[in-house]
Amino acid sequence: MRIVVIGAGALGASFGARIAASGHRVTLVDRWREHVAAIAERGLQALGVPAPVEILLPAVLPEAAPDNQDLALIAVDANGTAEAAAIAAQALAPEGCALTLQNGIGNIETLSEVLGRGRVVGGTTMCSFRTVGPGVVEQTNLSSTVIGELDGRSGARVAQLAHLLTGAGYPTRITPDIMTAVWEKLVVNVTINPLCGITGLRMGELARLHVTDQYQDRLLDEAFAVARARGLSLSEQELREQVKAHCWDKYSKPSMLQHLEAGRRTEIASLNGALVREAQRLGVSVPFNQAIAWLIEGRELHARQLAEQPDIDYAALEADAKKELRP
Numbered sequence: 001m002r003i004v005v006i007g008a009g010a011l012g013a014s015f016g017a018r019i020a021a022s023g024h025r026v027t028l029v030d031r032w033r034e035h036v037a038a039i040a041e042r043g044l045q046a047l048g049v050p051a052p053v054e055i056l057l058p059a060v061l062p063e064a065a066p067d068n069q070d071l072a073l074i075a076v077d078a079n080g081t082a083e084a085a086a087i088a089a090q091a092l093a094p095e096g097c098a099l100t101l102q103n104g105i106g107n108i109e110t111l112s113e114v115l116g117r118g119r120v121v122g123g124t125t126m127c128s129f130r131t132v133g134p135g136v137v138e139q140t141n142l143s144s145t146v147i148g149e150l151d152g153r154s155g156a157r158v159a160q161l162a163h164l165l166t167g168a169g170y171p172t173r174i175t176p177d178i179m180t181a182v183w184e185k186l187v188v189n190v191t192i193n194p195l196c197g198i199t200g201l202r203m204g205e206l207a208r209l210h211v212t213d214q215y216q217d218r219l220l221d222e223a224f225a226v227a228r229a230r231g232l233s234l235s236e237q238e239l240r241e242q243v244k245a246h247c248w249d250k251y252s253k254p255s256m257l258q259h260l261e262a263g264r265r266t267e268i269a270s271l272n273g274a275l276v277r278e279a280q281r282l283g284v285s286v287p288f289n290q291a292i293a294w295l296i297e298g299r300e301l302h303a304r305q306l307a308e309q310p311d312i313d314y315a316a317l318e319a320d321a322k323k324e325l326r327p
Helices: 010-021 033-042 078-091 107-115 156-167 178-199 203-208 210-229 236-249 255-261 272-282 287-308 314-321
Strands: 002-006 025-029 044-048 053-055 069-074 092-100 120-125 128-133 136-141 145-149 172-174
Touching (some): 002 078, 044 128, 078 092, 078 107, 120 178, 145 178, 178 203, 178 210, 178 287, 203 210, 203 236, 272 287
Parallel strands (some): 069 092, 092 120
Antiparallel strands (some): 044 053
16 A cells, blocks of 8 residues: 655654555655654664564655555644645545544544545544654554544445554554544543643653642543533543543653643644633533643743743843833
Protein backbone atom coordinates (compact mmCIF):
# COMPACT_ATOMS: atom_id res chain seq x y z
CA MET A 1 0.00 0.00 0.00
CA ARG A 2 1.20 3.54 -0.78
CA ILE A 3 0.87 5.62 2.37
CA VAL A 4 1.58 9.26 3.12
CA VAL A 5 1.88 10.18 6.80
CA ILE A 6 0.90 13.84 7.17
CA GLY A 7 2.46 15.03 10.41
CA ALA A 8 5.69 13.17 11.16
CA GLY A 9 5.94 14.12 14.81
CA ALA A 10 6.33 11.51 17.52
CA LEU A 11 3.07 9.71 16.75
CA GLY A 12 3.17 9.95 12.95
CA ALA A 13 6.84 9.02 12.64
CA SER A 14 6.47 6.08 15.04
CA PHE A 15 3.51 4.67 13.13
CA GLY A 16 5.14 5.47 9.80
CA ALA A 17 8.40 3.73 10.64
CA ARG A 18 6.72 0.53 11.79
CA ILE A 19 4.26 0.47 8.89
CA ALA A 20 7.17 0.90 6.47
CA ALA A 21 9.13 -1.84 8.24
CA SER A 22 6.15 -4.17 7.74
CA GLY A 23 6.51 -3.82 3.97
CA HIS A 24 4.52 -0.78 2.81
CA ARG A 25 5.67 2.27 0.83
CA VAL A 26 5.55 5.14 3.32
CA THR A 27 6.38 8.82 2.80
CA LEU A 28 6.56 11.18 5.78
CA VAL A 29 5.40 14.78 5.38
CA ASP A 30 6.16 17.45 7.96
CA ARG A 31 6.89 21.19 8.24
CA TRP A 32 9.83 20.77 10.66
CA ARG A 33 12.72 21.25 8.24
CA GLU A 34 15.47 19.90 10.51
CA HIS A 35 13.45 16.75 11.21
CA VAL A 36 12.71 16.17 7.54
CA ALA A 37 16.36 16.75 6.60
CA ALA A 38 17.62 14.38 9.29
CA ILE A 39 15.29 11.59 8.17
CA ALA A 40 16.15 12.14 4.51
CA GLU A 41 19.89 12.07 5.24
CA ARG A 42 20.26 9.47 8.01
CA GLY A 43 16.96 7.65 8.21
CA LEU A 44 14.43 7.57 11.03
CA GLN A 45 15.01 6.14 14.49
CA ALA A 46 11.77 5.05 16.12
CA LEU A 47 12.77 4.01 19.63
CA GLY A 48 10.81 2.34 22.39
CA VAL A 49 7.95 -0.16 22.22
CA PRO A 50 6.81 -2.44 20.66
CA ALA A 51 10.39 -2.72 19.27
CA PRO A 52 12.94 -0.11 18.11
CA VAL A 53 13.05 0.49 14.35
CA GLU A 54 15.74 2.25 12.32
CA ILE A 55 14.70 2.69 8.71
CA LEU A 56 15.42 4.69 5.58
CA LEU A 57 12.25 6.17 4.09
CA PRO A 58 11.29 9.32 2.18
CA ALA A 59 10.61 12.47 4.22
CA VAL A 60 9.53 15.70 2.55
CA LEU A 61 8.07 19.12 3.24
CA PRO A 62 4.34 19.59 2.46
CA GLU A 63 4.96 21.17 -0.94
CA ALA A 64 6.74 17.98 -2.05
CA ALA A 65 4.08 15.54 -0.84
CA PRO A 66 3.61 12.60 -3.22
CA ASP A 67 0.43 11.97 -5.19
CA ASN A 68 -1.65 8.90 -6.05
CA GLN A 69 -1.50 7.54 -2.50
CA ASP A 70 -3.82 4.84 -1.19
CA LEU A 71 -3.90 6.15 2.38
CA ALA A 72 -3.21 9.44 4.13
CA LEU A 73 -2.51 8.86 7.82
CA ILE A 74 -3.34 12.18 9.50
CA ALA A 75 -1.12 12.69 12.56
CA VAL A 76 -0.74 16.48 12.82
CA ASP A 77 -1.87 18.20 15.98
CA ALA A 78 -5.34 19.67 15.78
CA ASN A 79 -4.07 23.15 14.89
CA GLY A 80 -2.90 21.78 11.54
CA THR A 81 -5.92 19.70 10.52
CA ALA A 82 -7.20 22.07 7.84
CA GLU A 83 -3.78 22.22 6.18
CA ALA A 84 -3.41 18.44 6.46
CA ALA A 85 -6.78 17.98 4.78
CA ALA A 86 -5.65 20.14 1.86
CA ILE A 87 -2.41 18.13 1.52
CA ALA A 88 -4.38 14.87 1.65
CA ALA A 89 -6.75 16.10 -1.06
CA GLN A 90 -3.77 16.54 -3.40
CA ALA A 91 -1.94 13.39 -2.30
CA LEU A 92 -4.70 10.77 -2.40
CA ALA A 93 -5.59 8.65 -5.38
CA PRO A 94 -9.28 8.86 -6.42
CA GLU A 95 -10.12 5.76 -4.37
CA GLY A 96 -7.80 6.63 -1.49
CA CYS A 97 -8.91 7.56 2.01
CA ALA A 98 -7.67 9.39 5.08
CA LEU A 99 -7.35 7.85 8.55
CA THR A 100 -7.06 10.22 11.49
CA LEU A 101 -5.44 9.22 14.78
CA GLN A 102 -5.45 12.75 16.20
CA ASN A 103 -6.35 14.03 19.63
CA GLY A 104 -9.41 16.14 20.29
CA ILE A 105 -12.75 16.65 18.59
CA GLY A 106 -13.50 18.45 15.35
CA ASN A 107 -10.78 16.81 13.27
CA ILE A 108 -13.10 14.30 11.60
CA GLU A 109 -15.48 17.09 10.67
CA THR A 110 -12.70 19.25 9.19
CA LEU A 111 -11.33 16.37 7.13
CA SER A 112 -14.83 15.45 5.94
CA GLU A 113 -15.52 18.99 4.77
CA VAL A 114 -12.48 18.88 2.47
CA LEU A 115 -12.32 15.23 1.42
CA GLY A 116 -15.93 14.16 1.72
CA ARG A 117 -17.32 12.10 4.57
CA GLY A 118 -17.00 8.85 2.60
CA ARG A 119 -13.22 9.24 2.28
CA VAL A 120 -12.52 9.63 6.01
CA VAL A 121 -12.00 6.86 8.56
CA GLY A 122 -11.99 7.82 12.22
CA GLY A 123 -9.49 6.52 14.70
CA THR A 124 -7.87 7.01 18.07
CA THR A 125 -4.91 5.48 19.86
CA MET A 126 -3.99 5.25 23.52
CA CYS A 127 -0.30 4.78 22.72
CA SER A 128 2.08 7.47 24.01
CA PHE A 129 5.01 9.09 22.23
CA ARG A 130 7.70 11.75 22.54
CA THR A 131 10.04 13.51 20.16
CA VAL A 132 13.69 13.04 21.11
CA GLY A 133 15.19 15.25 18.39
CA PRO A 134 15.44 15.63 14.61
CA GLY A 135 15.09 12.18 13.08
CA VAL A 136 14.52 10.47 16.43
CA VAL A 137 11.19 9.68 18.13
CA GLU A 138 10.21 7.33 20.92
CA GLN A 139 7.07 5.39 21.73
CA THR A 140 6.77 5.22 25.50
CA ASN A 141 3.64 3.09 25.82
CA LEU A 142 1.90 0.46 23.69
CA SER A 143 -1.86 0.39 24.15
CA SER A 144 -5.04 0.00 22.14
CA THR A 145 -5.87 1.59 18.79
CA VAL A 146 -9.48 1.81 17.59
CA ILE A 147 -10.74 2.68 14.11
CA GLY A 148 -14.15 2.81 12.46
CA GLU A 149 -16.12 3.98 9.48
CA LEU A 150 -18.12 7.13 10.15
CA ASP A 151 -21.36 5.42 9.09
CA GLY A 152 -20.72 2.51 11.48
CA ARG A 153 -20.33 -0.11 8.78
CA SER A 154 -17.63 -2.77 8.98
CA GLY A 155 -16.50 -3.36 5.40
CA ALA A 156 -13.38 -4.37 3.53
CA ARG A 157 -11.71 -0.96 3.78
CA VAL A 158 -11.67 -0.68 7.56
CA ALA A 159 -10.75 -4.37 7.87
CA GLN A 160 -7.75 -3.78 5.59
CA LEU A 161 -6.66 -0.78 7.67
CA ALA A 162 -6.97 -2.73 10.93
CA HIS A 163 -4.87 -5.52 9.40
CA LEU A 164 -2.29 -2.94 8.26
CA LEU A 165 -1.92 -1.40 11.73
CA THR A 166 -1.93 -4.71 13.57
CA GLY A 167 0.73 -6.03 11.22
CA ALA A 168 2.89 -3.02 12.07
CA GLY A 169 2.72 -3.82 15.78
CA TYR A 170 -0.35 -1.76 16.75
CA PRO A 171 -3.16 -4.10 17.88
CA THR A 172 -6.26 -2.50 16.39
CA ARG A 173 -9.95 -3.18 16.81
CA ILE A 174 -12.84 -1.98 14.67
CA THR A 175 -15.78 -0.21 16.30
CA PRO A 176 -19.21 0.61 14.86
CA ASP A 177 -19.27 3.77 17.00
CA ILE A 178 -16.03 5.64 16.38
CA MET A 179 -17.33 8.91 17.84
CA THR A 180 -17.75 7.29 21.25
CA ALA A 181 -14.16 6.05 21.02
CA VAL A 182 -12.99 9.55 20.08
CA TRP A 183 -14.82 10.99 23.08
CA GLU A 184 -13.31 8.36 25.38
CA LYS A 185 -9.86 9.54 24.30
CA LEU A 186 -11.02 13.16 24.69
CA VAL A 187 -11.95 12.48 28.31
CA VAL A 188 -8.45 11.13 28.98
CA ASN A 189 -6.82 14.11 27.30
CA VAL A 190 -8.89 16.89 28.89
CA THR A 191 -8.39 15.50 32.38
CA ILE A 192 -4.62 14.88 32.18
CA ASN A 193 -2.95 17.13 29.60
CA PRO A 194 -3.96 20.58 30.92
CA LEU A 195 -3.30 19.69 34.55
CA CYS A 196 0.26 18.69 33.73
CA GLY A 197 0.59 21.65 31.39
CA ILE A 198 -0.50 24.28 33.91
CA THR A 199 1.41 22.85 36.89
CA GLY A 200 4.48 21.39 35.20
CA LEU A 201 3.87 18.17 37.13
CA ARG A 202 4.25 14.72 35.62
CA MET A 203 1.29 12.37 35.83
CA GLY A 204 2.40 10.44 38.89
CA GLU A 205 3.00 13.72 40.71
CA LEU A 206 -0.41 15.20 39.99
CA ALA A 207 -2.06 11.91 41.08
CA ARG A 208 -0.32 12.14 44.47
CA LEU A 209 -1.11 15.81 45.13
CA HIS A 210 -4.57 16.03 46.69
CA VAL A 211 -5.62 19.33 45.12
CA THR A 212 -4.70 18.37 41.53
CA ASP A 213 -6.32 14.96 42.00
CA GLN A 214 -9.48 16.74 43.16
CA TYR A 215 -9.39 19.13 40.22
CA GLN A 216 -9.13 16.13 37.91
CA ASP A 217 -12.31 14.73 39.48
CA ARG A 218 -14.14 17.96 38.57
CA LEU A 219 -12.85 17.82 34.99
CA LEU A 220 -14.05 14.23 34.72
CA ASP A 221 -17.49 15.07 36.13
CA GLU A 222 -17.95 17.87 33.59
CA ALA A 223 -16.69 15.86 30.62
CA PHE A 224 -19.10 13.04 31.40
CA ALA A 225 -21.97 15.50 31.77
CA VAL A 226 -21.30 16.91 28.29
CA ALA A 227 -21.02 13.44 26.77
CA ARG A 228 -24.37 12.44 28.32
CA ALA A 229 -26.02 15.62 27.02
CA ARG A 230 -24.65 14.78 23.57
CA GLY A 231 -26.28 11.35 23.72
CA LEU A 232 -23.09 9.31 24.12
CA SER A 233 -22.96 6.29 26.42
CA LEU A 234 -19.46 6.26 27.86
CA SER A 235 -18.37 3.68 30.42
CA GLU A 236 -17.95 6.39 33.01
CA GLN A 237 -16.72 4.42 36.01
CA GLU A 238 -14.36 2.32 33.92
CA LEU A 239 -12.99 5.41 32.18
CA ARG A 240 -12.58 7.27 35.48
CA GLU A 241 -10.61 4.35 36.92
CA GLN A 242 -8.51 4.18 33.76
CA VAL A 243 -7.54 7.85 34.05
CA LYS A 244 -6.71 7.51 37.74
CA ALA A 245 -4.67 4.32 37.28
CA HIS A 246 -2.79 5.75 34.30
CA CYS A 247 -1.81 8.86 36.25
CA TRP A 248 -0.81 6.84 39.32
CA ASP A 249 1.36 4.40 37.39
CA LYS A 250 3.08 6.75 34.94
CA TYR A 251 5.59 9.57 35.40
CA SER A 252 5.77 10.56 31.74
CA LYS A 253 5.06 14.01 30.32
CA PRO A 254 1.85 14.27 28.29
CA SER A 255 2.04 16.04 24.93
CA MET A 256 0.71 19.37 26.19
CA LEU A 257 3.48 19.68 28.76
CA GLN A 258 6.04 18.73 26.10
CA HIS A 259 4.65 21.42 23.78
CA LEU A 260 4.72 24.09 26.48
CA GLU A 261 8.29 23.28 27.49
CA ALA A 262 9.31 23.55 23.82
CA GLY A 263 7.48 26.87 23.37
CA ARG A 264 5.07 25.29 20.90
CA ARG A 265 1.38 25.85 20.41
CA THR A 266 -0.83 23.42 22.35
CA GLU A 267 -4.01 21.60 21.32
CA ILE A 268 -6.08 23.21 24.09
CA ALA A 269 -8.61 24.62 21.58
CA SER A 270 -9.51 21.12 20.36
CA LEU A 271 -9.44 19.58 23.84
CA ASN A 272 -10.88 21.51 26.80
CA GLY A 273 -11.71 24.48 24.56
CA ALA A 274 -13.76 22.25 22.27
CA LEU A 275 -15.43 20.60 25.25
CA VAL A 276 -16.43 24.04 26.53
CA ARG A 277 -17.89 25.03 23.15
CA GLU A 278 -19.89 21.80 23.00
CA ALA A 279 -21.06 22.35 26.58
CA GLN A 280 -22.26 25.85 25.75
CA ARG A 281 -24.16 24.52 22.73
CA LEU A 282 -25.85 21.92 24.93
CA GLY A 283 -26.45 24.19 27.93
CA VAL A 284 -24.11 22.32 30.29
CA SER A 285 -22.05 24.20 32.90
CA VAL A 286 -18.31 23.36 32.80
CA PRO A 287 -16.51 26.01 34.92
CA PHE A 288 -13.48 23.86 35.75
CA ASN A 289 -12.80 23.08 32.10
CA GLN A 290 -13.36 26.70 31.14
CA ALA A 291 -10.94 27.92 33.80
CA ILE A 292 -8.13 25.59 32.84
CA ALA A 293 -8.61 26.26 29.11
CA TRP A 294 -8.19 30.00 29.75
CA LEU A 295 -5.17 29.46 32.00
CA ILE A 296 -3.43 27.19 29.48
CA GLU A 297 -3.79 29.94 26.85
CA GLY A 298 -1.94 32.29 29.19
CA ARG A 299 0.69 29.66 30.00
CA GLU A 300 1.14 29.02 26.28
CA LEU A 301 1.69 32.71 25.56
CA HIS A 302 4.36 32.84 28.28
CA ALA A 303 6.11 29.71 26.96
CA ARG A 304 6.11 30.97 23.38
CA GLN A 305 7.47 34.36 24.45
CA LEU A 306 10.32 32.69 26.30
CA ALA A 307 11.14 30.64 23.21
CA GLU A 308 10.83 33.46 20.68
CA GLN A 309 11.80 36.55 22.72
CA PRO A 310 13.87 35.49 25.74
CA ASP A 311 15.06 39.05 26.46
CA ILE A 312 11.82 41.03 26.57
CA ASP A 313 12.34 44.62 27.74
CA TYR A 314 9.54 44.91 30.29
CA ALA A 315 10.58 48.44 31.31
CA ALA A 316 10.03 49.60 27.74
CA LEU A 317 6.69 47.82 27.65
CA GLU A 318 5.63 49.61 30.86
CA ALA A 319 6.61 52.96 29.37
CA ASP A 320 4.54 52.24 26.27
CA ALA A 321 1.65 50.98 28.36
CA LYS A 322 1.26 54.34 30.06
CA LYS A 323 0.65 55.92 26.66
CA GLU A 324 -2.03 53.42 25.66
CA LEU A 325 -5.74 53.64 26.36
CA ARG A 326 -6.95 50.72 28.42
CA PRO A 327 -9.86 48.93 26.69
